[in-house]
Amino acid sequence: MGERRKKVNDGERSLIKAPSNASINSQAVPANAATATSTGDLEREARKQFQQDVTPAFVYVLAAFSALGGFLFGYDTGVISGAMLLLKREMNLSALWQEVLISSTVAAAALSALAGGFLNGVFGRRVCILLASFTFTSGGIVLSVAPDKEVLLVGRLIVGLGLGIASMTVPVYIAETSPPHLRGQLVTVNTLFITGGQFTASIIDGAFSYLRHNGWRYMLGLSVVPAVLQFVGFLFLPESPRWLIQKGLTQKARRVLSQIRGNQNIDEEYDSIKNSIEEEEKDCGGDGPVIWRMLTYPPTRRALLVGCGLQMFQQLSGINTVMYYGATILQMSGVRDDKLAIWLAGVTAFTNFLFTLLGVWLVERVGRRKLTLGSIIGTCLSLSLLAIGFLLSAQHTPPVTLHPTDPSIVNSTCNRHLLCEPCMLDPACGFCYRENSTALFASSCVPVNTASTEKAAWGRCSNSTQLRVHTYWAYNYCPTSYSWVVLLGLVLYLAFFAPGMGPMPWTINSEIYPLWARSTGNACSAGVNWTFNFLVSLTFLHVAQNLTYYGAFFLYSSLALLGFFFIYGCLPETKGRRLEEIESLFDNQLCSCGLLWIRVSAK
Numbered sequence: 001m002g003e004r005r006k007k008v009n010d011g012e013r014s015l016i017k018a019p020s021n022a023s024i025n026s027q028a029v030p031a032n033a034a035t036a037t038s039t040g041d042l043e044r045e046a047r048k049q050f051q052q053d054v055t056p057a058f059v060y061v062l063a064a065f066s067a068l069g070g071f072l073f074g075y076d077t078g079v080i081s082g083a084m085l086l087l088k089r090e091m092n093l094s095a096l097w098q099e100v101l102i103s104s105t106v107a108a109a110a111l112s113a114l115a116g117g118f119l120n121g122v123f124g125r126r127v128c129i130l131l132a133s134f135t136f137t138s139g140g141i142v143l144s145v146a147p148d149k150e151v152l153l154v155g156r157l158i159v160g161l162g163l164g165i166a167s168m169t170v171p172v173y174i175a176e177t178s179p180p181h182l183r184g185q186l187v188t189v190n191t192l193f194i195t196g197g198q199f200t201a202s203i204i205d206g207a208f209s210y211l212r213h214n215g216w217r218y219m220l221g222l223s224v225v226p227a228v229l230q231f232v233g234f235l236f237l238p239e240s241p242r243w244l245i246q247k248g249l250t251q252k253a254r255r256v257l258s259q260i261r262g263n264q265n266i267d268e269e270y271d272s273i274k275n276s277i278e279e280e281e282k283d284c285g286g287d288g289p290v291i292w293r294m295l296t297y298p299p300t301r302r303a304l305l306v307g308c309g310l311q312m313f314q315q316l317s318g319i320n321t322v323m324y325y326g327a328t329i330l331q332m333s334g335v336r337d338d339k340l341a342i343w344l345a346g347v348t349a350f351t352n353f354l355f356t357l358l359g360v361w362l363v364e365r366v367g368r369r370k371l372t373l374g375s376i377i378g379t380c381l382s383l384s385l386l387a388i389g390f391l392l393s394a395q396h397t398p399p400v401t402l403h404p405t406d407p408s409i410v411n412s413t414c415n416r417h418l419l420c421e422p423c424m425l426d427p428a429c430g431f432c433y434r435e436n437s438t439a440l441f442a443s444s445c446v447p448v449n450t451a452s453t454e455k456a457a458w459g460r461c462s463n464s465t466q467l468r469v470h471t472y473w474a475y476n477y478c479p480t481s482y483s484w485v486v487l488l489g490l491v492l493y494l495a496f497f498a499p500g501m502g503p504m505p506w507t508i509n510s511e512i513y514p515l516w517a518r519s520t521g522n523a524c525s526a527g528v529n530w531t532f533n534f535l536v537s538l539t540f541l542h543v544a545q546n547l548t549y550y551g552a553f554f555l556y557s558s559l560a561l562l563g564f565f566f567i568y569g570c571l572p573e574t575k576g577r578r579l580e581e582i583e584s585l586f587d588n589q590l591c592s593c594g595l596l597w598i599r600v601s602a603k
């Protein structure tokens with residue numbers, strides 16, 4: 001892809017007056033600076049200390065405005081499930097149209113993330129963020145005024161295009177503008193915004209679900225607010241200094257760097273970026289598209305494998321099955337009021353958000369490698385616990401005791417099921433039962449109402465008045481006394497996944513590629529993330545039908561275990577290193593960092 005690099009113009013540097021060091025208070029010099037041998041060393045130490053202590057507020061402003069892209073990522077992927085409940089009634093959507101409207105956005109995001117690599121290289125990070133927020137705004141407007149399902153589809157595709165570009169550009173922009181000691185934390189804030197967006201979407205879904213007519217227009221259209229905010233903000237925010245240096249716009253780069261470092265001395269940082277670009281120019285050699293150069297140059301090939309592998313295992317650990325079907329899983333744990341279902345999704349989203357906050361706190365304390373390893377092993381174990389909960393529920397599933405005689409059941413598959421478990425796994429049927437304080441009785445397996453899965457096609461469970469008095473309709477779940485195991489599994493899953501496996505793939509990808517390969521590397525790995533998101537969420541219900549719920553969660557658990565071995569062997573620690581130094585971590589043979597780690601720990 002066309003990431004061109006121009007020669008850096010040395011002459012420009014001397015035109016700019018370096019900021020004075022006079023503001024550095026001698027008291028800021030650390031104790032160990034006494035061992036420094038020359039005044040130069042002393043000065044550098046002092047500067048480092050000063051720069052670490054006083055982080056200019058502008059860096060936070062940049063990170064917050066960029067992370068609005070993460071918020072829109074979370075909002076637009078999260079809001080659709082609640083909007084769909086209203087849309088399917090109002091527009092009479094078939095199951096196929098519902099699936100198309102949900103997954104078209106994710107598929108469009110996968111494609112545009114790949115294209116985003118090219119756009120980032122040629123036009124820069126800032127223009128791409130402006131483009132993404134413009135796309136989000138247009139998509140939001142189209143969705144909120146859509147007269148029919150075809151226009152809705154166009155709106156969903158436009159939003160997907162914005163998502164792909166934002167998801168790959170924002171982490172890169174934040175990483176490139178942050179000081180090394182804050183980089184991990186600030187990029188992780190972007191994932192915090194993603195989960196915050198998902199949580200906000202569930203609240204908005206809950207609030208507008210009472211507006212039966214046109215409520216979905218507000219749900220889908222409200223994303224315009226943060227999108228416009230980001231667009232306006234970025235009209236005033238600067239381009240990434242690293243991209244500017246790469247393009248030979250050195251004078252502008254120095255200005256931006258000094259602005260985002262609060263007029264501290266930026267010589268050292270500037271020189272280090274410039275030198276590393278010159279080094280890279282010699283090292284990576286060869287011509288041809290960036291992706292080809294990445295694949296033929298061993299360090300970037302390894303980094304790409306690690307980056308894409310992390311994104312793949314993030315999605316294979318099943319986060320989006322939990323995010324999209326969380327309400328059903330929670331229903332199994334005893335809350336049966338259907339009206340609550342939409343709010344329950346909010347509980348899952350909030351837990352995900354809360355534990356991502358823990359990740360922001362941990363990332364610079366324990367480092368990326370340990371955090372990701374701890375997270376994936378916990379994820380793997382809690383997925384097994386979820387599976388065990390489903391297994392116990394399936395083994396103790398209640399029997400069907402009533403066999404209704406309505407003529408339409410003769411042609412339906414529902415009258416073949418003798419237990420609740422196969423009945424609820426059959427998408428055409430649901431379990432209708434009565435319950436007193438001690439036991440469940442008068443249970444039947446009957447066809448679902450095709451217009452709304454909230455009730456049966458006929459009989460006791462098709463009647464909303466009856467459904468209020470001790471008669472229950474269970475679609476997608478079975479009443480069980482092992483629900484607490486499932487609930488515990490779910491909470492532990494989010495507690496382990498959200499601080500590590502949720503944010504780290506994005507954070508690590510923003511750091512591991514040299515500048516010439518950064519946008520292409522992030523485009524590929526974000527493309528892998530969206531592709532596996534699409535595959536896993538689209539196949540979840542089919543996988544559950546064929547392997548049962550516990551089979552599905554055992555499968556995700558085994559995939560997470562595989563992910564653990566991959567991360568253990570292949571992921572080096574990038575904490576505290578300058579972006580320019582990170583390439584050297586991939587100099588060693590592929591996936592030998594597990595061995596290195598053992599050696600270092602043994603010393």
Ligand SMILES: O[C@H]1[C@H](O)[C@@H](O)[C@H](O)[C@@H](O)[C@H]1O
Pocket residue numbers: 191194195198314319320323352501502503506529533
């Ligand atoms: O990192 C994010 C986050 O964990 C979200 O909750 C999830 O929905 C996304 O797919 C993932 O990429």
